[in-house]
Amino acid sequence: MYKPFAITLDVGSSLVNHTGSWRTERPVFVHRLPPCNAACPAGENIQGWLYHAEEGNYHLAWQEIMKENPLPAIMGRCCYHSCERACNRTRLDETVGIHAVERFLGDQAIQHGWSVTKAPPAHCGKVLIVGSGPAGLSAAYHLLRLGHEVEIREAAAKPGGLLRYGIPRYRLPRKVLDAEIDRIIQMGAVLRLSTPVTDLLEVIREGNFQATFVALGAQKSRWVDLPNDGSIPISDAIQMLRSLEDEIAPSRLQGKRVAVYGGGNVAVDAARSAIRLGAAEVTILYRRSREKMPAHSFEVKEAVEEAVQLKCLRTVEGIQQGQLVLEERVLTDGNEPLPTGRREFMAADLLILALGQEVDTDCCLAELPEINLLAGNLQVDATMMTGRDGLYAGGDMVPSERNITVAVGHGKLAARHIDARLRGTTYTPPATAKPATFERLNTWYFADAPSTHQPVLSLIRRQSGFEEVLGDLDESNALFEARRCLSCGNCFECDNCYGACPDNAIAKLGPGRGFAIKYDYCKGCGLCIAECPCGAIEAVPEEI
Amino acid sequence: MSDENAPEQKVKFYQKGTYTVGNRLVNVRQRSVQASMDRSNSLTCGHRACQGCGEALGARYAIDAAMRATNNQLIAINATGCLEVFTTPYPETSWQIPWMHSLFGNAAAVAAGVAAAMRVKGLKQVRTIAQGGDGGTMDIGFGCLSGMFERNDDVLYICYDNEAYMNTGVQRSSATPVAARTATTPAMGANPGNSFNSGKNLPLIAMAHNIPYVATASVAALHDLEAKVTRAMSLHGARYLHIHVPCPLGWGSAPHDTIQVARLAIKSGLFPLIEAEHGMVTATVPIRQPVPVTDYLKLQKRFAHLLRGGEENARKLAAIQTIADNNIKRFNLVRKEAPRV
Ligand SMILES: Cc1cc2nc3c(=O)[nH]c(=O)nc-3n(C[C@H](O)[C@H](O)[C@H](O)COP(=O)(O)OP(=O)(O)OC[C@H]3O[C@@H](n4cnc5c(N)ncnc54)[C@H](O)[C@@H]3O)c2cc1C
Ligand SMILES: Cc1ncc(C[n+]2csc(CCOP(=O)(O)OP(=O)(O)O)c2C)c(N)n1
Ligand code: SF4
Ligand code: SF4
Ligand SMILES: [Mg+2]
Numbered sequence: 107m108y109k110p111f112a113i114t115l116d117v118g119s120s121l122v123n124h125t126g127s128w129r130t131e132r133p134v135f136v137h138r139l140p141p142c143n144a145a146c147p148a149g150e151n152i153q154g155w156l157y158h159a160e161e162g163n164y165h166l167a168w169q170e171i172m173k174e175n176p177l178p179a180i181m182g183r184c185c186y187h188s189c190e191r192a193c194n195r196t197r198l199d200e201t202v203g204i205h206a207v208e209r210f211l212g213d214q215a216i217q218h219g220w221s222v223t224k225a226p227p228a229h230c231g232k233v234l235i236v237g238s239g240p241a242g243l244s245a246a247y248h249l250l251r252l253g254h255e256v257e258i259r260e261a262a263a264k265p266g267g268l269l270r271y272g273i274p275r276y277r278l279p280r281k282v283l284d285a286e287i288d289r290i291i292q293m294g295a296v297l298r299l300s301t302p303v304t305d306l307l308e309v310i311r312e313g314n315f316q317a318t319f320v321a322l323g324a325q326k327s328r329w330v331d332l333p334n335d336g337s338i339p340i341s342d343a344i345q346m347l348r349s350l351e352d353e354i355a356p357s358r359l360q361g362k363r364v365a366v367y368g369g370g371n372v373a374v375d376a377a378r379s380a381i382r383l384g385a386a387e388v389t390i391l392y393r394r395s396r397e398k399m400p401a402h403s404f405e406v407k408e409a410v411e412e413a414v415q416l417k418c419l420r421t422v423e424g425i426q427q428g429q430l431v432l433e434e435r436v437l438t439d440g441n442e443p444l445p446t447g448r449r450e451f452m453a454a455d456l457l458i459l460a461l462g463q464e465v466d467t468d469c470c471l472a473e474l475p476e477i478n479l480l481a482g483n484l485q486v487d488a489t490m491m492t493g494r495d496g497l498y499a500g501g502d503m504v505p506s507e508r509n510i511t512v513a514v515g516h517g518k519l520a521a522r523h524i525d526a527r528l529r530g531t532t533y534t535p536p537a538t539a540k541p542a543t544f545e546r547l548n549t550w551y552f553a554d555a556p557s558t559h560q561p562v563l564s565l566i567r568r569q570s571g572f573e574e575v576l577g578d579l580d581e582s583n584a585l586f587e588a589r590r591c592l593s594c595g596n597c598f599e600c601d602n603c604y605g606a607c608p609d610n611a612i613a614k615l616g617p618g619r620g621f622a623i624k625y626d627y628c629k630g631c632g633l634c635i636a637e638c639p640c641g642a643i644e645a646v647p648e649e650i
Numbered sequence: 651m652s653d654e655n656a657p658e659q660k661v662k663f664y665q666k667g668t669y670t671v672g673n674r675l676v677n678v679r680q681r682s683v684q685a686s687m688d689r690s691n692s693l694t695c696g697h698r699a700c701q702g703c704g705e706a707l708g709a710r711y712a713i714d715a716a717m718r719a720t721n722n723q724l725i726a727i728n729a730t731g732c733l734e735v736f737t738t739p740y741p742e743t744s745w746q747i748p749w750m751h752s753l754f755g756n757a758a759a760v761a762a763g764v765a766a767a768m769r770v771k772g773l774k775q776v777r778t779i780a781q782g783g784d785g786g787t788m789d790i791g792f793g794c795l796s797g798m799f800e801r802n803d804d805v806l807y808i809c810y811d812n813e814a815y816m817n818t819g820v821q822r823s824s825a826t827p828v829a830a831r832t833a834t835t836p837a838m839g840a841n842p843g844n845s846f847n848s849g850k851n852l853p854l855i856a857m858a859h860n861i862p863y864v865a866t867a868s869v870a871a872l873h874d875l876e877a878k879v880t881r882a883m884s885l886h887g888a889r890y891l892h893i894h895v896p897c898p899l900g901w902g903s904a905p906h907d908t909i910q911v912a913r914l915a916i917k918s919g920l921f922p923l924i925e926a927e928h929g930m931v932t933a934t935v936p937i938r939q940p941v942p943v944t945d946y947l948k949l950q951k952r953f954a955h956l957l958r959g960g961e962e963n964a965r966k967l968a969a970i971q972t973i974a975d976n977n978i979k980r981f982n983l984v985r986k987e988a989p990r991v
Contacts, residue, residue, distance in 0.1 A: 115741035120696030123742060128701065160675060243784075550913065551669045589675065601672030605684035605872060606909060608707040610695045614687050617674060627695035631702035631898075632906030639670060 124327055124428040125609060129630030133623055138542035138595025142204060145192035145512040148175040148244075149518065152189055152204055153596060159207055161254060161587035165220060166209045167588075169388075172222055175514050176247035176290055177218055177240065177317045179282045182209025183576070186402060187617060194544045194594050200370040203579070203587045210584040215423025216285040219627035222251065222293060230255055231528035234315035236303050236470070239267020240323030240510040243290055244517025245524075250293045252525040257313060258295055261302035264351070265291075267323050268502075269347040269510065274379050275572045284442075306470045317524045319490075321501035321517065323467050324508060327463040330367075333424035334378070340425075343368070343376035350379060350572075361382035365430055367391045367422050368460030369399040372408060373466070376458050377414045381569055386470065389415045389452070391422060394443050412569050418499070419443055420450070430454050465503045479507075489533075490520035498524060542595020546641030551602065555590050558583040597642040603634035654849040671872060677934055683718045683876050684710075690717040690746060697744035699736040704895035704912060705810045708869045709733055709781065713747065713891060715876040716779055719883035723751070724940035725764055729757035729782025730899075733810060755790035757782045760926045762803035769804070777883060782809040784825035785815040788852050797858035799888045802831025805880050806889040820900040823920065824850050828922075828973075829966055830952045832900070837955040846969065849869055856890040860929040863889040866922065868911035869896070874923060874935055879923070894921045902951025914946035918988065919974035924979045934981040943971050 142152040151169060158167035169539045171178045183206050194200040214220075231254045235242045238260040246256045264270055267289050269278065291297050291305055302310055327342035334340070343366070364380040367372045367390035371544055390409070396418045399406060410416065417432075424431040429451040435443040464482050471477050471484065476493035478485040483505040490498045500516025502508045519535075526533035559578035568575055578585060597620055604614045604621055611628040612621050623634075635643045672685030683689050692713035699706040717724055722794060725748045728734045732752050734824045737744040741952035752760045768776045780798075782791060787809040798805060814822040814832050822832040831837040835844040856864045862885045867875040875893065882889045896911040903911050916919035916935075920943060923935035944967060947953040956963050956970075978984055 117741045117743060119694070119746075120698075120737070120742040120744040121694065123696035123698070125696055125698070285799040518916050553669065599672070599674050600670035601681075602670050605671030605682065605711075606707070607708075608703045608908070609695070609697070609698060610710065614685075616687060624695065628702045631908075632706075632904075633702050633908055636906040637909055 109344065115479040117451075125629050126611075126624075126626045127627060129491070129625075129648055130650060131632065131647050132625060132628065133630070133635050133643045134646050135597060135620065135623075135633065135642055136644050137539050138458075138546070139539040140542045140594040141192035141194055142189040142202075142594075144538070144541060145309065145407070147188065147507075147509070148181070148514040150174045150189075153591060153593060154248075155211070155600065156202070156204070156207065156588045156591040159211065159584070162585060162593065164211055165218075166215050166559060166611070168220060169222075171211060174518060176222075176244060177286050177510075177514060178208050179212025180269060180278060181239075181288055181511065182206065183278050183516075184210050184269070186509055188511075194542070194547065195590060195592055197544050198549055198552065198592075198639070199554060202590045202592075203557050203559075204266065205581045206560050207584050207588050208556075208580075210260070210560060210579050212266045212286070213282070213578060214637045215289075216282065217397040219435055221289060230238075230325050231316045231524070232257075232314060233524060233528075234259070234310060234318040235321070236306070236420035237267060237321040237323060237501070238262075238265035238287075238297065239321055239323050239501055239513060241323075241513035242267070242268060242319065242516045243287060244305065244499075245293045245319045245321065245500070245521045246517075247290045247293070248518050248521030249524065250414065251292070252521065254525065254528065256295045257315070258297045258304050260297065260299050261307065263300050265297060267321075268325070270373070271325075272344065272352055274347060274350065274375050274408075276378070276568070276575050277375075279574050282483075292300045303470045306534075314490075316528055316647065317498065318498045319498045319500065319517070319524065320484075320492075320503070321499065322471075322472065322503050322512065324463045324465045324502035326464045326466045327459060329368065329459060332422060333426075334525070335426055337428045338425045338430065338454055338457050343372045343458055345464060346376055346458055347372075347379060356506075358383045359456070361386045362581060363387040363389075363454040364456045364458065365389050365422075365452065365454045365461055366458045368462070369394065370460060371405060372399045372463075373458075374401045374409050376460050378412055379572075381412050381414060382458075383574055387415070388413070389417055389454075391420045391430075391432065392416070392418045393421045395419060395437055399442075411565060417435065417452075421445070422451070425457070426451075428453060430457065462503070472499050483645045485581050486541070486596060488515060491524040492524065496527070539595070542641055544594075547594060548591075548637060548639045551637075551639040552592060553598070555586070557590065558587055593640040593642075595641055597638075598640060600639055602637045602639060603643060606633045606637040608633065630637060653864075680748055682872050683715045684872060685991050689714045690722065691908040692717055692745065692747045693737060694744050694746055696741060696742070699732065700897075700905070701735075702898045702908045703732075704908045705733055705738070705812055705816075706896060707908070708810050708875075708895040711872060711875055712781075712879050712891070712943070713779070715879035716806070716883055717747065719880045720777045720963075721775070722749070723777060725768075725776060725778050726899070727752070727757050727780045727882075729760040729762060729766060729780070729786035730754035730817070731783035731786050731815075732812075733781065733783065735817050741954075742762045745778070754786050756794050758794040758798040758803075758805070758807055758824075759789055761807070762801065762806040765804045777808045778804065778972075779808060781810065783816065784809060784811040784813060785821075785883050787811075788824045788850065789983075793877065796859070799861050799890070801854060801882045804886050804888075806879075806891060808891045808893060810893055810895045812895050812900060814897070814900050816897050816926060818931045824848075825852070828970065829956055831955065832952070842955045843952070853890070853892045853926075857926045857929050857931075859888070861888040861890065862886070863925075863927055864892075865890075866892045866894070866927045868894040868912045868916055868921060868923065870894075870909050870916060871923060871935065886911050899907075900952070902954070903949050905922065907949055911946070912950065913948050914941060918943045918946045919978040920946060922977045922983055926982055931969045931981070934983060936985050937978070937983045939983055940978075943967070943974050954955050967984060 155167040190201040196495040292310035419435040434448040498520040693710040765778040829843040925933040
């Protein structure tokens with residue numbers, strides 16, 4: 107080769123110079139657990155399905171939800187969404203409206219008739235499920251997906267448990283409920299309605315069931331003993347709400363003065379239903395202060411908007427001549443309500459008790475010797491199995507926060523353990539990643555984008571019927587809402603690391619395939635780590 | 651969703667990834683050059699810049715964008731300085747484009763000659779870029795540069811401003827900010843650091859030549875930087891681009907903070923992002939989330955002496971804040987408008 111004067115070496119690329127040897131810390135891609143996922147009692151991969159929804163890929167997003175939770179349209183409406191309280195975006199502006207997107211996806215599935223294809227039954231077991239509430243439905247669904255045969259026995263005339271006989275239709279329209287239950291039944295579950303199980307062992311023996319999941323709920327209302335001259339009829343919230351399933355006579359409580367005793371969500375549902383049944387006056391009586399009401403504040407707010415009155419720091423002491431005898435309480439310094447002895451009278455035509463529910467201990471299980479009903483709750487181990495081998499339980503009847511999402515989570519967990527049992531293996535839940543905390547994000551890269559709120563039904567229509575209160579997000583809003591997700595702790599392929607490396611030491615592998623770090627050249631400056639919006643890269647010290 | 655031919659997305663998008671290098675949710679055309687798998691990597695791996703070098707980053711950003719804009723028909727002329735030294739230790743080169751180095755102070759003149767040669771050879775499509783550090787551009791190379799402007803030679807001159815002579819060990823230049831510590835303005839004595847009322851503003855001087863295009867850019871504002879390079883390459887005649895590139899070594903900042911430091915320079919108003927054509931300002935980038943200058947200063951050891959308290963320091967900090975405030979006023983940088991970066 108011709109070389110100019112005084113040039114002795116061939117020119118070559120600096121690629122021969124491996125600057126990676128300068129490094130004392132290496133960047134590595136990690137997966138962290140986003141707070142929303144960590145908070146979901148049903149174990150949904152929220153961030154994972156938002157990722158698909160962001161692209162407008164609703165079917166894929168829905169399928170991702172369905173891996174964990176068979177009831178997205180119901181969840182999107184009634185779940186108390188602990189995910190949103192945990193959402194990191196709350197620290198920027200407002201939480202991502204996870205429930206609204208979930209509802210949108212659930213409704214898309216119903217609209218388009220999307221269904222789940224059952225896994226090929228490699229080994230088929232036969233499982234009995236008692237109770238068709240969310241826990242039973244979830245167990246049935248997951249067992250079906252895992253290739254088992256299931257039979258559900260239900261005492262009531264229709265399936266759904268408290269989804270149907272508790273949650274009023276203004277929060278959960280029945281066509282939505284029916285569609286999501288039908289989809290599970292269509293997968294091949296045998297559902298036997300109006301079939302209360304009384305002798306469990308007999309049913310198991312007869313049907314040759316290899317495992318059983320019971321989820322009977324906690325539907326027995328607590329009552330109080332009141333000095334009562336019989337001048338005001340007493341009912342309980344469960345009874346009242348249950349009666350709404352069969353016929354709604356819009357004027358059933360026309361002109362009546364209704365008192366609801368209790369401060370939980372159930373009391374609020376009963377009160378709001380009474381308004382819709384034409385009651386002239388509806389008052390919630392609660393023994394502590396308003397701040398202490400266990401009902402969710404947004405539900406209390408909606409109730410107050412609908413003209414439900416709140417009388418807090420009151421106990422009901424008796425019923426006399428068409429009046430409730432109330433006792434006033436005061437808050438002490440320690441915020442404890444103390445009785446004052448001061449009496450107050452309140453005219454009423456109906457008293458509805460909403461003082462909580464208990465597990466029916468006279469149920470079909472009580473006789474079994476291995477069963478432990480501690481403090482009225484059925485005890486289970488970490489695999490959701492009761493003291494009796496092969497008998498699993500979940501939902502409201504086991505010790506837990508009682509809500510539909512916990513119930514769905516129980517059903518899923520029990521199904522996975524039952525599946526393992528029937529296959530002679532054990533189920534080990536996947537290890538959880540370290541949390542994706544807010545501090546790890548580089549929020550500069552996220553534009554301000556306040557949440558879109560769902561439309562709310564007009565007050566007049568809310569007060570006069572059982573039409574759904576919260577409306578749908580339309581598609582563009584759902585898409586917007588999904589895109590507000592910060593992708594905490596997991597790469598969303600924004601290309602920041604690929605762009606920010608002064609040493610060109612990050613290779614882009616293409617859509618869906620992420621990035622690779624060229625350790626031959628990475629000097630370990632940490633720029634990619636600092637500029638990653640979602641905290642998906644970490645510094646690991648090199649061995650020197 | 652995001653194919654090449656989809657219509658321009660006008661929606662005010664991006665809750666997520668709005669300001670990131672790429673974004674899988676927008677059209678390929680609307681993503682940055684740096685986001686593309688086939689960017690030219692004009693400045694490739696194995697160079698010997700320090701960890702977190704802003705100049706290495708800024709040069710790849712700018713030259714890759716120019717390569718895209720010229721369909722890869724590009725020659726670069728480099729002044730002496732870090733960018734030249736760390737990319738081309740004989741016999742290696744990190745440049746994947748035709749590239750030439752002559753002297754410290756003559757890059758503008760050499761580039762003018764290269765552009766003339768291309769014209770004479772009838773290679774109209776081949777475009778010329780000159781590039782250098784702030785010392786090579788604003789001090790020693792200033793005569794050649796002003797001549798290139800004044801003759802309106804068909805060259806884009808890019809100055810990578812790291813605010814001192816870094817390659818020879820951090821000596822003060824006319825771009826060194828007031829109060830900053832350098833090897834020649836030590837943080838000692840009654841007036842530590844670079845003296846007040848010194849230095850010059852080259853983008854404004856370039857504008858005074860009435861050349862077709864002058865702009866400032868930053869490694870912390872990639873989309874803006876690429877848009878400016880692209881605009882510059884769509885024009886002919888003398889053009890000037892001044893890019894702010896933090897130097898972890900000379901500034902005493904952490905290597906992983908390079909982009910953050912550059913970002914704070916923008917957010918504080920100390921480094922305004924502007925664009926001018928034929929001597930008139932045509933656009934400025936409004937500041938998103940403004941911050942006080944101390945947020946910027948405190949990440950850099952070259953300003954550490956200023957932050958040790960005392961009346962004198964308070965007065966100096968107020969003076970630096972005034973510089974930022976004046977920039978904000980002069981270019982109307984804090985206003986109600988969706989910022990580009
Ligand atoms: C009014 C009200 C509103 C609520 N609102 C919400 C809400 O908005 N969000 C939320 O998360 N949670 C809500 N909850 C709580 C939630 O409904 C329960 O936590 C959840 O339904 C529990 O599910 P489960 O499957 O354990 O039991 P359940 O839903 O109670 O279902 C148990 C089923 O078992 C059947 N069964 C019982 N005994 C037998 C037997 N011997 N043989 C056959 N079948 C039997 C019952 O008929 C019933 O269908 C509400 C509860 C009430 C009462
Ligand atoms: C005429 C001449 N004087 C001095 C030098 C020594 N020298 C080489 S690079 C450099 C400093 C470069 O500073 P700048 O242009 O700001 O670029 P940086 O290294 O900071 O990127 C100096 C003084 C030289 N090469 N030629
Ligand atoms: S921003 Fe997204 S990933 Fe992060 S907590 Fe909220 S929904 Fe989950
Ligand atoms: S930005 Fe590049 S050099 Fe710096 S740590 Fe990341 S991969 Fe390594
Ligand atoms: Mg310099």
